[in-house]
Amino acid sequence: MRQEPVVGVVREPILDIAHLGHVEMLTPKPEESLRFFVDVLGMTESGRQGQSVYLRGWDDYERYSLKLTASRSSGLGHAAFRARSPQALQRRVAALEGSGRGIGWHEGELGHGPAYQCRDPDGHVIEIYYETEWFEAPQALRPALKNQAQRFPARGVNVRRLDHFNGLAVDIRANRIFFEDYLGFRLTEQIVLDDGTEAGMWMTCTNKSYDFAYTHDHTDTPGRFHHVTYALDSREEILRAADIFLENGVFIETGPHKHAVQQTFFLYVYEPGGNRVEVANAGARLVLAPDWKPIVWTEAERRKGQAWGLKTIESFHTHGTPPVAEASGTDAAQAAPRR
Amino acid sequence: MRQEPVVGVVREPILDIAHLGHVEMLTPKPEESLRFFVDVLGMTESGRQGQSVYLRGWDDYERYSLKLTASRSSGLGHAAFRARSPQALQRRVAALEGSGRGIGWHEGELGHGPAYQCRDPDGHVIEIYYETEWFEAPQALRPALKNQAQRFPARGVNVRRLDHFNGLAVDIRANRIFFEDYLGFRLTEQIVLDDGTEAGMWMTCTNKSYDFAYTHDHTDTPGRFHHVTYALDSREEILRAADIFLENGVFIETGPHKHAVQQTFFLYVYEPGGNRVEVANAGARLVLAPDWKPIVWTEAERRKGQAWGLKTIESFHTHGTPPVAEASGTDAAQAAPRR
Amino acid sequence: MRQEPVVGVVREPILDIAHLGHVEMLTPKPEESLRFFVDVLGMTESGRQGQSVYLRGWDDYERYSLKLTASRSSGLGHAAFRARSPQALQRRVAALEGSGRGIGWHEGELGHGPAYQCRDPDGHVIEIYYETEWFEAPQALRPALKNQAQRFPARGVNVRRLDHFNGLAVDIRANRIFFEDYLGFRLTEQIVLDDGTEAGMWMTCTNKSYDFAYTHDHTDTPGRFHHVTYALDSREEILRAADIFLENGVFIETGPHKHAVQQTFFLYVYEPGGNRVEVANAGARLVLAPDWKPIVWTEAERRKGQAWGLKTIESFHTHGTPPVAEASGTDAAQAAPRR
C-alpha cells in the first residue's frame, strides 16, 4: 500500500558524525599483541607515541584505525568518531556539553586534531574530532592503484579496514538514547527481551548497517569491551583467516558462521592481551533507506541461535575486557560516579 | 604532517539525496528483456502498469529498482533518486526550479510518491522523490531472516540490489557541476584528458564510492545510456554469473576483470533490448571520508588499460543506447531544445 | 633423510575400481525427497523405473549418480562402484566369489550393464559394474562448452557431482580389511581409539582423498547409512548452500565448518526422507602419492573437535538411517534376496 504524505511531520536526521575513526585497545601484553596485529592480522604499524603503537588496515584512509596501548589490564581505552565537518563537530560538542556527560577537549593526539571526549552512560570514553591526517604511504608501501591508501600486504589475514566495535553495557536503553540524541546515530537492529528490557543495539551513522554495537554485560560490570572488528572482502577470506588463526595457535572462540542479527559472517578470536577481535565480511549489505525501521529481535528468535543454527556460546555473553576482577579502577570504571 | 585547522572555511556538504532509487530502461523487445531479467539475472517482478514491468533484486528495500518499459528503441527512460527527508526534497526542488532545467512534478507513479523531474545538461531525465513503498514480500517470497527484504531466489545470477547507472554525455564537466551544485553529489574519481577536458566522472551521495557515473560519448550524441549495474556479494559470484551468461547465450562484451578506476570487479553483457547491463561486486570498498579528494586519472594512466592489464575495448566508448541512428526524437533527444 | 631402496618388497596395488558410480537412497517420502534433490540441491531427473527416480549432478558423466527409491523406511539401498575395465570387473568378481560375501550378478538396472553385488561385513550392499551409459544431454540441457556433461542449472545449490558416501558400521576394522583385500581400496585416514579399536575409516580408489567412509555406529545397529555427499567447487558455494537451505526450511544439522579429518569443508542437512546429505568442497586436496601413509587420529585429537574448534554434535554419532527402530528387516538389512 502507498504511504501517506508525511511532509512536515518528519524530524530531519542529525548527520554530523561521518564514521568510526579508530579504537584504542588496552593490552597487558603489548609485544605479543603487536605481533598478533602485524604478523597474523596483517596490519601495518604507522606510528608510536608513549605507551602506544598505532596500526592500520591497508584500506584505512586515515593514518591509523587502532591505537594499541600498553596497560595493566585489557579493554577499551576509547572509541573515536570523525565528524562530517568543522561545524558538525562544534554542533555535537555544544550538545554534549549540555548532556552532563562531557569530559572536555583533548589535544595533541597523534594523527588527528582537537577531539572532544565524553562518557556514554555505561562509562566508555567516546571522542569526536574532525581534523585528521591522511595516510601517506612510504615508497615501500605505495599501492599500484592510486585510489588505494596502501599496497595490499599479502601477509597473514590482510584485514582491510576498521569496521566497527562492540561494547558491553549494563543499561542498553540508556546508551541507545544517548547515542541517538547527542550524536545522531540511527538504530538499525536491536534485541528486546520479553519484559521489554533492551539487550542489544546496533547503530550506524553511515550506510553500513552498523558502526558500533552494545550488548548486555551479564556480569553487570560497567564500561567493558566486547570486541573490535576488521573487515575483509568476502566470506571466503574469513574462512582463510580461520585457517591462518589455526596455524598460528590463535584461540578461536566461535565461528566462522553467520549471525542472524545483521547477517554478519563472523569469526571471533582472542588477541594475546585477552581482547576479543572479530574479522567479518564488509559484504554488500548496506542500509540505504534514510528512514530504516529498526529490526527488533525477540528472546524466542534469539534462542534459535545463529542464522544456520549454531548456538551462541556462553562466553559470548560473559567474556569481556577487562576481566571483571580487574575492572574496578579502570578508566571505564571511573565513570561510575558520573553515572 | 598535521593539517591546519580549517574551521570556518569549509562549506558544509549538501546531504539531501539518500540514494539511487530506480532506473527506467527502455526496450524494443519487452518480452525477451523481461525473461533476461527474471530468468537469467534472477530478479523478481513486483508490478505492472501500462507498458512497464517493475523488477527488483532480492535485497532492494523499495518495491522495485528497475522499471522496464516497452519502447520503439532502447535507452534510459529516467533515473530516480530518493531524497533523505520531505524537507530535503523541498530544498532540492527549490534549487532545481532555479536551475532552468526543471521539468516539474510527476504524480501517480507506481510505488512512490510525488517526484520532481528535471533534465541534466546532457538531456537525461532525472527525478527525485521521498515517499516510497517498502516491498512487502508475499508468503512465497518471505525470507527466513526478518532483516532481509525478500528470500534469496537461488535462480540464475541472483543479483542482490541496484548499485549504480552509467550515462553517456557529450559534456562531462557541465554535468558534473550540475549534479554537484543542484543535487549535492560528491565527485570521487574522474578522468581528465591532457587538454583539460573531463572524459569521465564517478559521483556519490552515499558511502558507496559511486552511485552513478557519466563517461564521454565518442559519438557526441546527447542523452544516451551506457549501462545499469546490479550488485553481487563477491567476485566469485561475478565469475559464476559469467558461466551462467555463457550457458544462456547472453553476449558478454568484456570481463570479468577489475577496473583500475574505482577498482570495480566488472562483467558487462547486453540484454536482449540492446542495453548494456553490468554485474559487479558491491564489495567492501567504501568512501567513509566526508572530505574525500577526487582521484584524477590521466590519459597516460588510462592507456594502461584495466587493473590487471586488459585493454579497454572500443565498443565500450561507442556502444550506447539508443543506437545513434535512433537517438533523434527519443525522450532524451527532446531535451535538446531545453539545453 | 633418504628412503632405502624398496624395489621388490612392495606389493603392487590393486587398481581395478575406477570410482564411486552411484548410491541408492531409500526414502519413505519419495515426493518430498525428489523435490529436495531437484529444487533445492539443483539436481536433474534423468530416468524413472519402478519405485525409483534417477538423479544427477550437472558434472556427473554417467546417466545418474543417485537412485532415489520409495521404501517403507530410509537408508542406503546400495552403493555402486565402476570397475576400470571389463577385465578388472572379472578379477574383482572372482575375488569376491571367494570371499563368502558375494550375492551374485544383477542385470537390467537402468543406465549400466551387469553388476555383481556383495555385502560388506556390516551388511551394506555394494555392487561393481563396468558397462555404463554416458549422459547425453537433451537440447534444453546442452552445455555451452563441449567438455561438460550438462549445462549449469543455476537453480538452488547446483551440486556438481557425487563425491562420496559414508556408512555406519559396527566393526570398522572388519570392513576396512574387506575393502582393502577384495576391492583394493586404500586407507587414507582413520580414527583409532586408545584401546586399539578402529572407529572410523576413509578409503579411496582415486586421487580424491576418499571415495567413501565408514564411522562407528554408536547404536551398534548393522547396515545403516550416515550420509551421501555431493561436491561443490568452493567453500563459498557451501556457505551459499547454507543460505539456500535456510530459506527452504531444510534442517541444518551442523556446519558449515571444516573437518580436521580430511580437512573437508562440510555442511550436513537432512533430506525429507530423513537421510543425512552433505555438500562439501571437492577442493584442491588430492592424494597423489601412490604410497600414502594413513593418517591416524587418536581419541585425544578427536576431542579437540573440528578444525576450527567446533564440537562434534552428538547426533553425528547416533543419527543414521534407517532409524534403529526400523532397522531390523529393512531393505538395507537384507535387500538382496528381495530384489
Place this chain on the structure above:
Amino acid sequence: MRQEPVVGVVREPILDIAHLGHVEMLTPKPEESLRFFVDVLGMTESGRQGQSVYLRGWDDYERYSLKLTASRSSGLGHAAFRARSPQALQRRVAALEGSGRGIGWHEGELGHGPAYQCRDPDGHVIEIYYETEWFEAPQALRPALKNQAQRFPARGVNVRRLDHFNGLAVDIRANRIFFEDYLGFRLTEQIVLDDGTEAGMWMTCTNKSYDFAYTHDHTDTPGRFHHVTYALDSREEILRAADIFLENGVFIETGPHKHAVQQTFFLYVYEPGGNRVEVANAGARLVLAPDWKPIVWTEAERRKGQAWGLKTIESFHTHGTPPVAEASGTDAAQAAPRR
C-alpha cells in the same frame, strides 16, 4: 542408448605413472627468480645443491616440486614423473629402452632415488623415478593439522602444489603417441586443425584432467617450455593473486579468465627469468571415467577465444623459453649428454 558389452575387446590401461613430481626450471636471473617464487608465489625453499635451489608449495608431499637452476638462458631443464611402484618403474624403463629415446639412469639427485631419463620426440628431457623423500616440516613450518604437509604460509600468493607443466612442440602428434605408448598417459582433450594437424594435447595419468600439456610452437623451435602451473583452491584466490602480482610489478600476460579447453581458470605471468608461470584453480573438475573419450576442439571453435569471449593473445603462441635466438644448443636442447 546403452553401450554394447565390450568385454575382451578393451585393452587394459597402463597405470604405471602416479603423478608429475617436479619440474626443473632454468633461469638466467637466479636471485630474482628465487625472490619471485618465495616472496610473491609464497613457496618454501627446501634445499640447495650446485646451481639449483629446490622449492615447494605448502601441500606438495615430496621434498620439492620445483628445481630452480641458474643457467645462461631460460627454459625447462627436465620434467619428472613419479612411478606408482618399483615394478612400475622397471616396466616403463624396459619400454623406454626399446623406444630409442632413452638417455639412461640418473643417480644422486636431491630428494629422490634413481631416475631414468629420456627425451620426448621434441627433445624435452623427461625422467621417471619411484623412491622419494617425503617432506618433513621443521618445527617452524609444522602444520596445525597432521594431514597437511606444511603449515599454510600466509605469504604472497600461497600456491598450494604443483599442478602441471605445458611444453611447446613442433610435432604434437608424435609426442602424444610417445606419451601414450611408452608412459601410458591418457589424452583428455586436444586441438585438431582442419587439415588434421594436431595443435595441442592435454594428457593425464591421474584423476586430474591433465598433468601436462603440449601446444604447437609457432616458431617451430624444438624443446621449448610454455609454462609451469601451481594450483590454488578457488577462483577467488586466482583473482587475489592478480592483485598481488599487480602490487609486485609482475608482468601479467593474460587472465584471470576461463579457458574453454579444460575449463581451467587461468592467470599467466612471467617470472624474472622470462619463464611463463600460471596459477590456476585445482578446482573440482576431475576425470573419473576410466574410458574418457578425448574432447576434440576444431579451428572454428578455438577462434571463439576463451570461455567467456576473451581473445587468445598472440604471445601465447610465440612466447616460449628459451627465446628462439637462444634455443639452439641450450641446456634444454641437448642437456642429457652434459648431465
